[in-house]
Amino acid sequence: MKVLVVHNFYQQAGGEDSVFRAEVALLEGYGHDVRTFTVSNDMIAQTPRLQAAAQTLHNRQMAREITRQVRGHGSQIVHFHNTFPILSPAVYAGARAGGAAVVQTLHNYRLMCANGLFFRDGHVCEDCLGQLPLPAVRHRCYRDSAAASAVVAAMQVTHRAAGTYRNGVDAYIALTEFARDKFIAGGLPAGRIAVKPNFLAGGPGPGTGEGGYALYVGRLSPEKGVDTLLRAWAHLGDTLPLKIVGDGPLAPQVTQAAATLPGVTWLGQQDRAGVLELMQNAAFLVLPSEWYEGFPMTLIEAWGVGLPVLGSHLGALGALIEPGQTGMLFRAGNADDLAAQVRWLRGHPEERKQMGTGAFQLSQTLYSPERNHEQLMEIYAAALKRFGAARGSPAPV
Template sequence: MKFIFANNYCYLRGGSERVFYDEISMLRGFGHEIALFSRHFNKNIHSEYSEYFASDIEYQNVSLIKKISAGAKLIYSYECRKKFDELLKLFNPNIIHAHNIYGRLTTSIIDAAKERQIPVVMTLHDLKLICPSYLMLLNGEICESCKGGKFYHCTVKRCHKGSLLQSLIYTIESYFNSLFGKYDWISYFVCPSNFLMKKHIEAGIPEKKLIYIANFIKTKIFEPNYSGGKYILFVGRLSREKGIMTLLNATKDLKIPVWIVGDGPMRAECEGFVKKNKIVNVVFKGYKSGNELEDLFRNCAFLVFPSQCYENAPMSILEAFAYGKPVIGSNIGGIPEMVIENQTGVLFNSGDHIHLKEKIEQLLNNPSLVIQMGKQARRKVEEEYNEEIHYQKLMSIYKKIL
């Protein structure tokens, strides 16, 4: 079969791009032909079809007029539609598989596919269809005000980065796509967690179009290490919704080192907090990738995932499991589907640093339990999150729509 995979970015920007590229690699491994479509960006990985990519959008550090012009392109891009149609004509795919397309590629590419009667499948990585600002989060707290198509709350509350203009653009985008039925042509929405599927059903997305297919990980390339590590690991963006302050407050009196891997808007604030409170066990490692990141996972005691927002199906949890490491996770979003209490890790109340500290001490005082849970975590990804299951489920929905 021939597929076009579409995503806003063509480089490993985050977990959603990891899923995007892993699916492409998987399908190619089974003999399918894949073309990529995106916008040009200076970090993009080379693609043989990049000449068909739409141009990049400049909306940072530009004049107000240019921001408004760029904003219109973020809502609906005629250039993307034209470029995508050219690729459709050249490649003649059986199916389009879209990942993150809103806000850059836009639903214009769905219109191009519909015009040529090519079916579309879309993987949902967040809550964008329900919440214009993706996260259902306001000032660090869960917010569901926009459910039921009440997107105006995004502008009224300046949900996106506190910016009136950006929030207005996202609000208009959501109303535009909803009122004109821009997602109607999509045959199936792939939900990587049952939690995400439930939220979209609650919001009125037709249940018959929603299908749960978990993310997968290539366990064969991960060598597990069940021996107890000498440090606690956090891997993620340093931002409030990721629960970084909850982690710092929970671990400031512990004797075991806490290694913080990642970067983000709160790094300076976090470093200032550590310095002010004379916390000596926390080390900021910065952004890591490749072999360095692999070693950090493999040699830790366990991973802490303290998110305070509706997480979908975090790939870093699957990575920890693949290395034989249990996870302490917050009981929010799709995390409890992965972190099973006293089996693959333990859960704590989101945002509660005292409860998190109790859970950390529980594992530190039970090294044999950590090893046991690490082995169960590895078994879970081998049995439930493997490439073969993912491929079979994807092919099942592909065949239904042809």
């Protein structure tokens, strides 16, 4: 199959970027004819502000470029990962004009929420879900700017009214059932949204888990629950050391915590090999997120090395983590409950080991490259069938 995989690299979108690369490698590994087309938000710095705003709504130049790429490659499928902000939703029409079916992976909630997170002022916010996104402008949800938020809101309203999201995409990929339900509530056609999780390729296998520490890996930002994490360890003291990997706007708070709280160590950014080694030796991973996580790669990587996960009982995490089988859950934003679950895990090493075994087995069955490729081919087939029916011709094979 000939597939054009398209991605708009975006600041702090590390998870999306790694999934894009992994899926390209997966398709190539199974012998598909793959071409990639990428842009970076670095281009915005060279673009006048009004022009950048107009292109966010509808970038005609990028639509024409996608048409050219499809025709030059003979692509049957164009698989978009992120189109915001440079590519714009105009690229869907560009792909179809070239003769290809359109697939869009929904890594975040940007089509329904200006900041893509359903998170505002330290809590979950669904004020714009299924509604005109006026609250997003009022609360300056995108980049803390009313003007920038208005541009994103205008993009959403314009393309909803034009039917772009409903008619311009042949198949959507949601990462979890929880996310799928939110997209349906936001107006996307239910029959066109398939669920396909992220996957782990090339993991090092189970570790020992005997390093004697808990581990956090992720962006240091409010929606990730970093403040709750630090407050919990203020209660725990040196009961169990905590190693923190990552960077972000809350780095100063983490730096202070590492200097003042016994047992807390900040390791900064680490490469994937370093993260996996830390995971192999950790007692468990902590995912204290306070937004509706998509499907964190850190979760799959942890399970892929047999590491149980202590996560917040919120959104998809509450459904993905099975307490006592692959990890434990605590009440999101509740530092006392997080500390209590940490104490329990520390005091039950045999149960931790069993959870790690269950997590590894799950990763090998549900989140393997082989299973992911099967799911992806089913989605591509459905997209081709719908595209062929819309054109009044048989789907290409």
